[in-house]
Each structure stands twice: as C-alpha cells, then as structure tokens.
Amino acid sequence: MDKVILGQSDLEVSKICLGTMTFGEQNTEAEGHSQLDVALERGINFIDTAELYPVMPRAETYTATESIIGNWIKKTGRRDEIVLATKVAGPSKAMTWIRKGDNNFDRKNIRTALEGSLKRLKTDYVDLYQLHWPSRNVPVFGQLFFKPENERPCVPIQETLEVLAELIDEGKIRYIGVSNESSWGVSEFIYCAQTMGLPRIISIQNGYHLANRSFESGLDETCYRENVGMLAYSPLAFGQLTGKYVDDPKAKGRLTHFPPEWSPRYLRPRVVEATKRYMQIARKHDMSMTQLALAWCYTRWFVASTIIGATSIEQLEYDIDAYSVTLSDEIVKEINEVHADLMNPGQ
Numbered sequence: 001m002d003k004v005i006l007g008q009s010d011l012e013v014s015k016i017c018l019g020t021m022t023f024g025e026q027n028t029e030a031e032g033h034s035q036l037d038v039a040l041e042r043g044i045n046f047i048d049t050a051e052l053y054p055v056m057p058r059a060e061t062y063t064a065t066e067s068i069i070g071n072w073i074k075k076t077g078r079r080d081e082i083v084l085a086t087k088v089a090g091p092s093k094a095m096t097w098i099r100k101g102d103n104n105f106d107r108k109n110i111r112t113a114l115e116g117s118l119k120r121l122k123t124d125y126v127d128l129y130q131l132h133w134p135s136r137n138v139p140v141f142g143q144l145f146f147k148p149e150n151e152r153p154c155v156p157i158q159e160t161l162e163v164l165a166e167l168i169d170e171g172k173i174r175y176i177g178v179s180n181e182s183s184w185g186v187s188e189f190i191y192c193a194q195t196m197g198l199p200r201i202i203s204i205q206n207g208y209h210l211a212n213r214s215f216e217s218g219l220d221e222t223c224y225r226e227n228v229g230m231l232a233y234s235p236l237a238f239g240q241l242t243g244k245y246v247d248d249p250k251a252k253g254r255l256t257h258f259p260p261e262w263s264p265r266y267l268r269p270r271v272v273e274a275t276k277r278y279m280q281i282a283r284k285h286d287m288s289m290t291q292l293a294l295a296w297c298y299t300r301w302f303v304a305s306t307i308i309g310a311t312s313i314e315q316l317e318y319d320i321d322a323y324s325v326t327l328s329d330e331i332v333k334e335i336n337e338v339h340a341d342l343m344n345p346g347q
Contacts, residue, residue: 001043001323004304006083007202007229009175011127013083015298016320017046017231019309024064025054026257026311032068033075035316040081042320048205048231048307050087050132051117052098056258059097063120070122084121085128087179087205088113090135091154105135105160114167129173130205133180135160140180142265144347157188161198168199177203177231183218190226201228208232208303210241210278210293211271211346213339220302229304235297236290236308237346240266243279243289253311270345277338285331290318295325296335 002015018039023032036047053065066086073079089095091104103109114129133140136154137147167173178189181204193200204223208215208230215230223230236242239253250256260267275289282292297306310316327335 003045004229006128006175006304007177008200008227009202011083011175011202013046013305014044015305016044016323017048017085017305017307018044018316019233019307020047020049020065020069021053021055022309022311023049023054023068024061025056026254029068029071031312032065033072034313035310036069036072037076038313038316039320040078042317044320045081046083046085046305048085049121050089050130051113051120052087052089052095052132056262057095062097063116066117066120070120074122079123083127084123085130085177086117086121086126087130087132088117090131090133091152105131105155105163107159107163107166110160110163111167114172118172125172125174127174128177128203129164129167129175130177130179130203131160131181134178134182134185136185138180138182138185142263142347157185158192158196158198161189161192161196165199175199175202177201177205177229179205181206183222186219186222186226186228190228203229203231203304205231205233205307207234208297208300209235209237209346210296210335210339211237211266211274211342212344214344214347215302224302230302231305231307232297232300232303233307235306236293237271238263238266240271240275240346241278241289241293243275243282246272246275246279265346268345270342274338274342274345277342278335281331281334281338284334285328287325291322291325292327292331292335294319294322295327298323298325299327 003012006013049065054061089098089103137150164176189201238255244251279289282289308319
C-alpha cells in the first residue's frame with residue numbers, strides 16, 4: 001500500500017484510510033475489530049473516526065465507535081502502528097445529546113470533547129484532530145447554496161485555533177484538520193495560523209465521488225497551493241455508486257437501513273441517472289461499478305487518502321483490491337463526459 005506525507009506534517013498515511021462509522025450500528029464490536037486487523041494486514045495504517053459515530057447519529061449509540069476502536073487498541077497494543085484521526089462535533093440544534101446541545105468550537109467544548117475521545121480511544125493522544133463541520137453558517141451535508149439569511153453566532157476561527165494550540169502543546173493532539181469546509185474556510189484557517197502564530201491545518205476531509213466533484217471547483221487549487229491534504233469521504237456515495245440500488249432498490253445497505261430523509265442527496269433522481277451512465281462505462285470496460293468509482297478517487301492527483309467503509313470483510317477486501325485498478329485515458333474521458341451532462345448531482 002502506497003503512503004504519502006499528509007500536508008505540512010510528518011504523518012505518513014496510507015493512500016486508503018479505514019473509515020469506521022459503521023462500528024456500533026451496522027457492525028458489531030467483533031466485526032469492527034476484524035476490519036481493523038485486516039486493514040493493517042493490507043498495509044493500511046490510517047484510521048478515521050469521530051465522537052459522533054456511528055451513523056445514523058443517535059443518542060443511544062453516540063461515541064460507541066471510538067469505544068470499539070479503543071478496546072481494539074487495548075487488546076492488540078498496536079497504537080504505535082496506526083495514524084489515528086478523530087473529530088469534534090460542531091454546533092447542531094438537532095443533536096442535543098452531544099454535550100447537552102452546547103457543542104461548538106470554544107475552549108470548554110473542544111477540551112471536553114477531546115478528553116472524552118482520548119478516554120474512549122484508550123490513548124494519550126490523537127494524531128489528527130478534525131473539526132467535523134464549521135461553526136459558522138456554511139452549506140454542508142447536501143445543502144447546495146450559501147444563504148446569508150442563515151447567518152448565526154459562531155466561534156471565531158482564531159479562538160478555535162488558540163485552544164487547539166494549547167492541546168497540541170499539552171501533547172494531546174499532534175496535528176489538526178478540518179472537515180466539510182469551503183475554500184474560504186481553508187484560506188481563513190491558514191491566514192489566522194500564519195498571522196497569529198497558531199497551528200496550521202494539514203488536512204481537509206470532504207465528500208468526493210463521481211456524483212460530487214465540487215472539490216474541483218476551487219478547493220483543489222486552494223489546498224494545492226497551501227499544501228492541505230484532501231481526505232475523500234463517501235467515495236461510493238453511501239453505496240449508491242456500487243450500482244446495487246439501481247439493480248435492486250431494496251438492496252441491503254445504508255440507503256435502505258436508514259430513513260430516506262437522512263441521506264436524500266444520494267437518492268436524488270439525477271444521482272441515480274448519473275449512476276446508470278457510469279455503470280454503462282464500467283460494463284463497457286469489464287470492471288464493476290465499485291471498481292470504477294473507487295479507482296476514480298484513488299487516482300485523483302489531489303486526493304491524499306480515500307476513506308473507505310465496509311460492513312463485511314469481503315467488501316473491505318474488494319474495496320482495497322480496487323486500488324490496483326487503473327483508468328485509461330478513454331475511461332477518464334467518458335467519465336468527464338457524463339460529469340459535463342450531470343454535474344455534481346450528489347453534492
């Protein structure tokens with residue numbers, strides 16, 4: 001498994017990262033531990049989680065994923081073999097079970113969140129601590145447009161960086177990153193770090209897949225010039241880009257396991273239409289839709305690491321194997337033709 005240096009850090013991470021948000025919901029603890037074992041056997045050293053996980057977020061399962069990973073770390077003693085990333089949840093009116101709804105990126109909340117994560121993960125430090133979504137008003141999770149009328153009070157980026165700096169100095173965090181961020185947000189984090197002598201973000205974790213290439217509309221240049229590593233999540237669009245829901249709308253998976261209103265962006269008619277056209281390309285070139293979708297992310301120049309999740313060892317192995325798939329210039333041309341007709345339907 002190839003490895004890269006993540007942003008301006010000394011973290012050497014595998015080009016595939018194991019996402020864990022199924023642990024504790026769609027996967028049992030034992031299944032999660034087996035996935036971690038297989039990932040390491042296959043050369044993956046990068047593990048991503050969050051205090052919010054598993055998904056779909058619920059008060060009953062909140063923080064279970066971190067606990068499952070922590071139990072694996074305690075059982076195996078392999079903490080030094082992994083680059084461990086987790087996230088602090090941002091403000092949400094709906095998820096009142098997270099710090100009683102008083103969750104934001106101020107000193108009190110970040111400290112409380114990190115201490116909880118460290119305890120559950122059974123470690124003294126995390127390699128990469130990420131802000132799960134912005135404190136300020138910004139379109140995320142399927143929202144298409146920035147709306148000034150949705151402005152709300154938010155924690156200034158400088159204040160957030162100041163508390164993260166304290167935690168880095170205390171040895172509890174090695175590096176920091178953002179998630180579900182915009183080009184403006186990345187630029188502002190860099191500006192504050194440079195002008196105030198505060199820690200610099202090394203990564204951004206955003207959704208990226210064949211049905212959502214919005215990262216290529218400015219964020220790619222921003223991250224390239226500022227050396228911020230892109231961590232692509234949902235490369236299969238919650239399984240939609242495997243093509244299984246086209247063949248069987250009731251197929252077992254995340255989009256049928258959870259209520260449709262939780263992930264409507266991946267159920268939009270234009271996403272299904274785009275998936276059908278990409279399936280035609282895959283069949284024409286004798287590969288599966290899963291291979292096509294994953295190879296797309298694995299081979300993009302701006303993707304430092306692609307975060308994959310699975311509900312079975314067989315699925316995990318297959319997704320890792322897709323790293324060896326190459327896309328010819330002809331295939332890339334055909335993909336871009338579909339993208340030109342159906343641009344970012346799953347944004």
